[in-house]
Amino acid sequence: MDRHFPRSLALLALLLVLPAVPVAAAPPASVVVQLHAVSLGVAADGVVEALTQATVAAQVAGRIVELRVDAGQAVRKGELLLRIDAREAAEAATAARSQLVVAQAQFERSRQLRQQNFISQAGLDKARAEFDAAKAAAAQAGVGLGHAAVTSPITGVVSRRHAESGEMATLGRPLLTIHDPAGLRVTASIPQHRLREVRGARSARIEFPELGKVVEAASVQLLPTADAATHVSSVRVQLPPAIDGVVPGMAARVTFVTGTAEKMTVPAAAVVRRGEVTAVYVAAAQGPVLRQLRLGEAVSATEIEVLAGLAAGERVLLDPVQAAIALRAGR
Numbered sequence: 001m002d003r004h005f006p007r008s009l010a011l012l013a014l015l016l017v018l019p020a021v022p023v024a025a026a027p028p029a030s031v032v033v034q035l036h037a038v039s040l041g042v043a044a045d046g047v048v049e050a051l052t053q054a055t056v057a058a059q060v061a062g063r064i065v066e067l068r069v070d071a072g073q074a075v076r077k078g079e080l081l082l083r084i085d086a087r088e089a090a091e092a093a094t095a096a097r098s099q100l101v102v103a104q105a106q107f108e109r110s111r112q113l114r115q116q117n118f119i120s121q122a123g124l125d126k127a128r129a130e131f132d133a134a135k136a137a138a139a140q141a142g143v144g145l146g147h148a149a150v151t152s153p154i155t156g157v158v159s160r161r162h163a164e165s166g167e168m169a170t171l172g173r174p175l176l177t178i179h180d181p182a183g184l185r186v187t188a189s190i191p192q193h194r195l196r197e198v199r200g201a202r203s204a205r206i207e208f209p210e211l212g213k214v215v216e217a218a219s220v221q222l223l224p225t226a227d228a229a230t231h232v233s234s235v236r237v238q239l240p241p242a243i244d245g246v247v248p249g250m251a252a253r254v255t256f257v258t259g260t261a262e263k264m265t266v267p268a269a270a271v272v273r274r275g276e277v278t279a280v281y282v283a284a285a286q287g288p289v290l291r292q293l294r295l296g297e298a299v300s301a302t303e304i305e306v307l308a309g310l311a312a313g314e315r316v317l318l319d320p321v322q323a324a325i326a327l328r329a330g331r
Contacts, residue, residue: 028326029318030283031270033310035262038299039205041255042197046188046206046237048250050179054154058169059147062086067165069176075152081176084169086148096138103127103134156180159248179248184239188254189232190222198222201256204237205300208252211245214300220256263296264310265303271295272320281323283315288323 066083110127160177204217218238296305
């Protein structure tokens with residue numbers, strides 16, 4: 001038998017006899033509400049736009065035979081994007097060059113005949129005009145033939161693909177949309193009766209609700225025009241570079257900061273909504289207490305103004321679920 005076995009039994013018996021030591025539970029996370037300075041401003045909905053954007057259109061008719069890029073792909077200026085079967089354009093260019101040869105020969109004959117007074121000056125002018133027209137048509141056909149290979153006009157990201165491989169590309173049809181993600185802005189619409197406040201704004205805050213991000217504007221530009229139908233003016237808000245997840249067309253909420261005021265706020269995560277009742281859990285001596293509040297507007301992405309229901313110095317629990325469990329346990 002193992003000589004250490006009796007010692008192990010004694011140790012086990014000692015552990016069974018010793019009383020269990022309770023582990024102190026960590027206090028729930030909370031925050032003390034106080035009056036503090038918050039920003040006042042004018043809020044408006046906006047849309048993200050690209051400062052540099054280009055829609056590549058077909059400059060020659062033909063079938064798309066090769067499509068090298070897709071939406072979301074990064075491209076460089078001059079990079080080959082797609083190819084168009086330009087055999088019809090090539091035939092048209094050949095015909096235009098043939099017409100140019102005929103028109104040139106006719107013009108030379110007319111000039112010689114004019115020198116011999118066999119034709120009038122009007123006949124020579126007509127031959128010269130036909131030669132110039134044929135020369136322009138041949139040049140245009142040659143230029144169109146060179147657009148069979150479509151390249152990127154800017155360095156950026158393909159935001160949209162308007163055509164598929166195998167489809168017909170007609171003159172002027174959009175093929176791809178490319179934007180530069182390094183330069184983005186938000187354009188918001190402001191009613192005329194609030195323009196004076198916006199003109200005095202010192203800064204602006206942009207919120208992206210879907211991403212849960214709030215950024216400060218790099219610059220604010222109020223355009224000197226108004227829409228005659230809606231009576232609103234556009235304001236362009238420059239975004240800082242390299243904001244992950246922000247793309248053209250995304251909705252944004254812009255708040256133009258016009259001043260500050262002393263207000264009491266609570267974290268948005270601490271607010272409990274049950275039907276029409278809005279409340280928070282407040283720490284008390286006997287345990288958490290559910291307190292109904294009257295809330296105002298959100299002053300930031302994480303804070304909401306409190307109009308009534310709380311006093312300065314009270315402690316609000318940040319985790320409503322944990323507070324509710326503690327409240328039931330206390331009952």
